[in-house]
Amino acid sequence: DVKVTQSSRYLVKRTGEKVFLECVQDMDHENMFWYRQDPGLGLRLIYFSYDVKMKEKGDIPEGYSVSREKKERFSLILESASTNQTSMYLCASSFLGQGWKETQYFGPGTRLLVL
Amino acid sequence: AQSVTQLDSQVPVFEEAPVELRCNYSSSVSVYLFWYVQYPNQGLQLLLKYLSGSTLVKGINGFEAEFNKSQTSFHLRKPSVHISDTAEYFCAVSMEYGNKLVFGAGTILRVKS
Numbered sequence: 001d002v003k004v005t006q007s008s009r010y011l012v013k014r015t016g017e018k019v020f021l022e023c024v025q026d027m028d029h030e031n032m033f034w035y036r037q038d039p040g041l042g043l044r045l046i047y048f049s050y051d052v053k054m055k056e057k058g059d060i061p062e063g064y065s066v067s068r069e070k071k072e073r074f075s076l077i078l079e080s081a082s083t084n085q086t087s088m089y090l091c092a093s094s095f096l097g098q099g100w101k102e103t104q105y106f107g108p109g110t111r112l113l114v115l
Numbered sequence: 116a117q118s119v120t121q122l123d124s125q126v127p128v129f130e131e132a133p134v135e136l137r138c139n140y141s142s143s144v145s146v147y148l149f150w151y152v153q154y155p156n157q158g159l160q161l162l163l164k165y166l167s168g169s170t171l172v173k174g175i176n177g178f179e180a181e182f183n184k185s186q187t188s189f190h191l192r193k194p195s196v197h198i199s200d201t202a203e204y205f206c207a208v209s210m211e212y213g214n215k216l217v218f219g220a221g222t223i224l225r226v227k228s
Binding site for chain 2: 004035040041042043044045048056058059090092100101103104105106107108109
């Protein structure tokens, strides 16, 4: 079974702090994704990566950056956390194979509260 | 740009009753369609997907969906629901030459005994 793990289930941070969210997958997937989930808005893509050191902006990249130094690990960085970044963050991975036809496998999510 | 509309934010239903969760999309090109489910306190997992071929797609846990190109819909159905089907369901669409997977806002299915 594919396993996608996220470093924390719950995080509480203060405004202005730098926040790191870590994601690790164990299926040798090329693609990795970071989404933000908010009630009534579904999932919105923040960034994705199709290879080590490669990244592409999604729909809402402002205020976020990412890092992919190893194939299995994809980090989301909030450079200076703000209250409007309070949300659920979901990491996912998939094979490169058939592009956007591929199934994405999700981690359990990190619920971030910024005070 | 592609978009996905899930017409119901919440659907309450009694156990063993049938259910339909509605999904409409907008795209003028070939699309790939997905339904994902999120159980409480978990990530999303794939229920089923339509890539091509037969318009009726069967998924896990007794769910099925029908792709209707003329109505640009991909509604999810189950003939008899269980308490354990209580979850949030997301419809998603990607395009043949697109660059992302777009999710709908989600439908919360509440199964009551």
